[in-house]
Amino acid sequence: MEIFLQLLINGLMLGGTFAIISIGLTLIFGIVRVVNFAHGEFLMIAMYGVYLMNLQFGLHPYVAMLPMFFLMFALGAVMQRYIIQPLLSASDEIQIFATVGVSTALMNAGLMVFGADVYSVDLSSAVVGTGMTSIGSLTINNGQLMTFVVSILLIGALDWFLKYTFLGRAIRATAQHRDAALLMGVDVKKIYIIAFGLGAGCLGLAGGLMAPQYPVFPTVGTFFVLTAFIIVVLGGLGSLHGAFLGALIIGVVDSLAGYYIAPDLKEVVYFSIFIAILIFRPTGLFGAGRGSE
Numbered sequence: 652m653e654i655f656l657q658l659l660i661n662g663l664m665l666g667g668t669f670a671i672i673s674i675g676l677t678l679i680f681g682i683v684r685v686v687n688f689a690h691g692e693f694l695m696i697a698m699y700g701v702y703l704m705n706l707q708f709g710l711h712p713y714v715a716m717l718p719m720f721f722l723m724f725a726l727g728a729v730m731q732r733y734i735i736q737p738l739l740s741a742s743d744e745i746q747i748f749a750t751v752g753v754s755t756a757l758m759n760a761g762l763m764v765f766g767a768d769v770y771s772v773d774l775s776s777a778v779v780g781t782g783m784t785s786i787g788s789l790t791i792n793n794g795q796l797m798t799f800v801v802s803i804l805l806i807g808a809l810d811w812f813l814k815y816t817f818l819g820r821a822i823r824a825t826a827q828h829r830d831a832a833l834l835m836g837v838d839v840k841k842i843y844i845i846a847f848g849l850g851a852g853c854l855g856l857a858g859g860l861m862a863p864q865y866p867v868f869p870t871v872g873t874f875f876v877l878t879a880f881i882i883v884v885l886g887g888l889g890s891l892h893g894a895f896l897g898a899l900i901i902g903v904v905d906s907l908a909g910y911y912i913a914p915d916l917k918e919v920v921y922f923s924i925f926i927a928i929l930i931f932r933p934t935g936l937f938g939a940g941r942g943s944e
Contacts, residue, residue: 657789658906664792666902667799671860673879673886673894674805675853681889682826682846685735688750690879691872692757693851697723697858698867699765705772705862712772713779713797716859720852727851728844735847736840761869769866781863798860805856806895809849822846826889881925887935897936 676690687693697719704715734753738746774781779797783790813819824832825842833839865871882901886893901921908917928935 653788654910658910659903660789660791662903662906663899664795664799664902665905666899667795667802668857668861668864669875669878669882669902670802670895670898671798671805671853671857672875673882673898674802674809674891675850675857676876676879677883677886677889677891677894678809678853679847679850680883681891682822683731683735683843685746685750685847687847687850688747688876689730689754689757690850690854691876692754692761693723693726693854694857694861694872694875695761695867695869696726696757697854698862698865698871699761699770700855701858701862702770702772702867709773711774711779712859712862714859715862716856719855719858721855723855723858724848724852728848730851731844731847736843739843758869765869767868769868771866772862774863792864794860794863798864801856801860802895802898805853806891809891818845878921881921884925884935885928887937890935890937893935893937 672690672694676687679685679687679690700719700722701712701715704710704718705712730753734749735746738749779793782793784793784796785791811819813823821832821837822842822845824835825837825839825846829839832842878901882897883894884897885900886895886897901924904921904924905917908920912920
């Protein structure tokens, strides 16, 4: 029983890491209706940015993630304005090819600039985000615990923003029905730029939170973004709360399957869940289908 509880805690903490990545992906899809296949490479850029700020200025990753949020917001806004926006009236396939092209370009740019070497932030003098916390015989990784807490705060902040601010209501109106929002005077193109920027900005936070736990290299985002796609499908494309709960489910499945089945087969388990969701409930556990455009 003790082992099961430890695995459960490990899974929930891992789910917090998955959630912080998935929130931005589902936010972009829920509003802009574009699946961003460059999401993993955006995470890679955020982690490299945090690493460089730590290397050059000695900033702790939790401090560096604040400027990275704004830098990634700007990068997402630029991508939406100059790559996605001209293709909004094009078919879904063309939009997918565009984001895949950006993904490939960014990954190769990372390889050219940094090479294939693996880098880690210097936490030799850091106290926050390192070590373990013990609760009886159970232990929690402090870095994962911080990520879990921030993911909950981020969901709460985004939920409040979307429900109780004028801009948030305009974003929700655009997500529900783009043409109706346009007729009501909402600047839909501006809303899309802001939404894409927010989705990318979430990865700036993710980069700072993950840097104490994971090394950075040009393909670091590939594994995480594949898992994020499973999570947003499981939770329901466009559902923030669904993405969070889906991340916790996949985190627990990852932890339990890695122990009780085999570490190298755990991906098979949640990819099987992914296929089952696509077959039996394509809108996900908490999704309601796509709104009108």
